[in-house]
Amino acid sequence: MTVLMTLLDIAGNLPTLIPDPDPEAPPGVEGPFALIIGWGKWIALALAVLGIIVVAVTLMFNSRRGEAGRELGNLGWIIAAIILASGAVSFVGFILDA
Numbered sequence: 001m002t003v004l005m006t007l008l009d010i011a012g013n014l015p016t017l018i019p020d021p022d023p024e025a026p027p028g029v030e031g032p033f034a035l036i037i038g039w040g041k042w043i044a045l046a047l048a049v050l051g052i053i054v055v056a057v058t059l060m061f062n063s064r065r066g067e068a069g070r071e072l073g074n075l076g077w078i079i080a081a082i083i084l085a086s087g088a089v090s091f092v093g094f095i096l097d098a
Helices: 002-017 030-063 069-097
Strands: none
Touching: 030 069
């Protein structure tokens, strides 16, 4: 029983023994990398706006024929992509600023 308790004690304290250094970007990377991330964010959000416009126009034409269900699904995918792109940019920005 004492061996099991010792193993559990070691397993419980193991995460505190692992070093956790602060993330640090290599020298000279902050400027160009931030520029590329900014361009990627701008392009992703511009494509998302164009995608919403295309879905809205398609929805407008297909709603008269009663076939608007698929376009609403496409709108959901576009909104999910916007959330993913914004979240990725925020995550990378957080890592670079940390």
